[in-house]
Amino acid sequence: MHLSSLDNLFWALSFFGHCILLGVLLIRGRASAFPVFTTLISVNIVRTIVLFFTLRYGSKGEYFYTYWTLAFVDMALQLALSYELATHVFQPLGAWAPDVRRSFLALVATSVVLAVGLAWLAAPPTKTLRLAIMIRGDLFTSALMSEIFVAMVALSVTLGLPWRTHVARLAQGMGVYSVYGIVTDAAHTFFPGNSAYRTLSQMQIGLYIVCLGYWVVTLAMEEPAPRKLPAELHEELRALQERAALVLRGLRTTESAS
């Protein structure tokens, strides 16, 4: 595979961008809040190194299998990341409300069905099955990630759940990158080896590097410290809630007796 100087520049920028981001995550103590995201960034650093050497010293087949094995790990981590961000948004106090979890899982299931449908509809004019699977796999991941992030935005606004600064920035970056990914991956089905696809693909890498920079800056900054409700207020509210629970229990008893 021939790499242009722009490809090499992107490769280097992506590698150093990931290294700087990992440094920010570890030094600013964000890794404990976002373990999956930290793992994803670490895996991307390893992936860049491994693919670099496989391309230099390995065969075409070895590069293909290494690329796809690591791409699969990347996809699994991206899905885990969407769950990690969802837990920050939907269980800020440490527990999911039962119906919120159900709604979120229902949205994820719908997203999987839609993404599978979109990937199935794609008809890449490729000579090899391997390339066809590769194109469809990319399209599936981009579609699924975009849907999940949009679903998270919709569900959180509906429920009135605010996004903490760091979570919002991570989701924004991943969301924009994934939506653009659908365009690139769809273009791949029309002109697999075409220069138009190559340009779109380079724009996608450029966009990802911009996202990396965005994450480095926003994660390096501190979130505004939230204010806490006074302890006595909690007590008073709990007492009122207990009374409400008692009344509702009475209602349930009446219900079951009738």
Next chain:
Amino acid sequence: MRQVIFLFIVGAFVSTLIGIALYYMMRARRASKNAWQILLGRLRQIDREKFAEVALDLLDDQPEEHSHLEPDRIFEMIGGMNGLDALEENCDVLIDLATYVQRWYPDALQISEELRLNAREIKWHIGRLRGASATGHLREQFPVYAQRAVATYYLMTRSLLVLYEGVKLPEFAELQQAL
């Protein structure tokens, strides 16, 4: 042909995703700009004094939890199913009013969540009353269910007032008048 269909579907898919994301982001922004006035404007008018009387008739009498009010009087004070319809809609507003506090106090989420669960249960029972209304049994079931729903609603409003007063939000006075 399949490629053209695919192109059309991808275009529609991406546009829909972007459209949904923009819609919800704008909705969140709009809500945060005029949130307070919009929220209060959504509260449906109910006879607050009569609702409070119906609620306190039950709440002041614990643990017996018996009503001193006659069933017909309860029906009349609440305003029948119309009153409960208004109460049902107001439950959603109460949740949003608690959510409003979360901007400054994220741990107010707990109270929003509790109000949401209460509201869900109230709505379920109001749904049952609608069913009873359809089968002609509303008058028998109304006092028991409706009075408890009103009492729970009343406690939800008290929780909100305690919350707003406790964190000294300037909107407290306005909320007190509205609830």
